[in-house]
Amino acid sequence: MTKKVIVITGASSGIGEATAKLLASQGDQVVLGARRESKLQQIVQEITANGGQAAYAITDVANLDSVKNLAQTALDTYGRIDVWMNNAGAMPTDELSKGQVSDWNQMIDVNIRGVLYGINASLAVMREQKSGQYINLSSTAGHDVNAQNGVYGATKAAVLSISESLRQEEAIAGSNIRVTVVSPGSIATELTDSIRDESVKKEAKAFYAQNEIGPERVAATIAFAINAPADTALNEIIIRPSKQV
Ligand code: NDP
Secondary structure (H helix, E strand, O other), X not given: OOOOEEEEEOOOOHHHHHHHHHHHHOOOEEEEEEOOHHHHHHHHHHHHHOOOEEEEEEOOOOOHHHHHHXXXXXXXXXXXXXXXXXXXXXXXXXOHHHOOHHHHHHHHHHHHHHHHHHHHHHXXXXXXXXXXXXXXXXOHHHOOOOOOOHHHHHHHHHHHHHHHHHHHHHHHHOXXXXXXEXXXXXXXXXXXXXXXXXXXXHHHHHHHHHHOXXXXXXXXXXXXXXXXXXXXXXXXXXXXXXXXX
């Protein structure tokens, strides 16, 4: 199996961290981006101590220059970008009537702009290479509309639209760039920590506690999509606990 250079945003915890560790253990070269440097350092150290190859750049996906710096770190360190995983996400979800405008803007910035900036920072590189792959994290919330989840769900529906448009554009261009959307259900990570309203958070955590599976399961699914033969694209994978309704 060909080893790849894989950039992962939001790699300091949860699904991004689990995917970085799994791919590095398979021999891929991983480049981690997120805001918490101490977490990134710790994960890179663990990967290298286990014989893997990893680099990191402090990254705010809501800032285009910062995302471009992450792409440049991958190019300077490993010389190419085979896979860009748009994984960074935020979910400070609440009822629209609460009017938490700054939380809405954070979700739009991280979950939509972050994905667009990731594409912007890496697409020309992949086109030049005549190969590449995007792994874009949507959610079951991008498919299902629920009360208390209007903005988060909208940002994840946007990821589906952006990804399908990108898929068609690259297929038309014949660029050998694959697009894979991964839409998880409830996975045990830090994602619910940012919910501001205590009763909404409690409800979300109770739901997750009943239904969650670990981020390692999602990582294994992502590795499967990356390792699929180059002429085969897994365009969307929904992965959720079998008990989740
Ligand atoms: P975590 O909260 O564990 O991870 C989120 C990651 O995003 C962290 O590494 C965080 O790092 C990073 N992040 C947040 N804001 C920014 C930013 N501005 N710039 C760069 N990085 C940022 O949650 P998950 O692992 O669960 O989430 C990963 C993805 O999966 C998200 O897109 C999420 O929406 C999606 N998802 C998760 C589900 C779940 O049940 N867990 C279900 C469906 C989708 P740092 O704070 O260091 O910047």
